[in-house]
Amino acid sequence: MTDALFADDAYLTQCTAVVTEAGPEGVVLDRTVFYPLGGGQPGDRGVLEWGDTQLRIVDTRRRRPDGAILHLPDEQVPLPPADTEVTARIDWDLRYRHMRMHTCLHLLGAVLKYPVTGGNISADRSRLDFDLPDAPDKDAITAELNALIRAGHPVGSRWIDEEDLDPALIRTMSVKPPSGVGRIRLLEIPGVDLQPCGGTHVRRTDEIGSATVVKVEKKGRRNRRVHVVLD
Structure with a gap:
């Protein structure tokens, strides 16, 4: 389970996190400020950053049945490997x-x-x-x-x-x-x-x-x- 930081503070715009999975489904972090699609509310957009790399996230979904939060990249680009520390930053205006x-x-x-x-x-x-x-x-x-x-x-x-x-x-x-x-x-x-x-x-x-x-x-x-x- 991803630690859903937004559930306790919706005004958090970014956080540091560690990649636990990265693959065709998307990127899973140990914690996140990205809200996943649900209850009629769209999933968040934003970026994941590590080193000199920035990965644009175009949607966020919750995986069933384990509840992991998937950060979906805009295209098939190199993803951060597991155990990479990233900064997760949402599109705050949206x-x-x-x-x-x-x-x-x-x-x-x-x-x-x-x-x-x-x-x-x-x-x-x-x-x-x-x-x-x-x-x-x-x-x-x-x-x-x-x-x-x-x-x-x-x-x-x-x-x-x-x-x-x-x-x-x-x-x-x-x-x-x-x-x-x-x-x-x-x-x-x-x-x-x-x-x-x-x-x-x-x-x-x-x-x-x-x-x-x-x-x-x-x-x-x-x-x-x-x-x-x-x-």
Whole structure:
């Protein structure tokens, strides 16, 4: 298992690490600041550096079933051999955009208190799908969403034992928290949101900036897709 430093501090932009594997699947480090694709959030991009060499990383994925984090290079180039010490550095501008977006979607879920059937996060436009029969008003949602953002609510996380997870906290219908791992990470915005989430988030809601609900789509008899952009 790779030590996932981002799980405890999403603001780390780089770290030193040791290569444990390097091959066609990608590069595995003993620890990393790179977030792997999951929970609707894209994998991080960035670079690995050692000596005078810089290797561009275009995606990050988690390998199953062992949970190792794979850093995927942009092309078939010489990889750092095992036991090499490298500096792992993420594309911070992209990551921070994802952090703002991810936190914004938690607030969107707090405004629309319906089961979540799907979602996707990107740097420019994100969405959540809700089990909701009628289309909500875009302007009303935007106003409530920005009121929560401007309030500057603190955003934190904490770990609990898997057996202590209250099933009522699980809002996503299509994706469930991992089982058999022993611990579950909760995202907490006091008085606003509390749910299992392994993604990266900002420390305060006012870091998100202004958000706009730009579109609400009907994706089924009881499914509405809500699209959000950030200024």
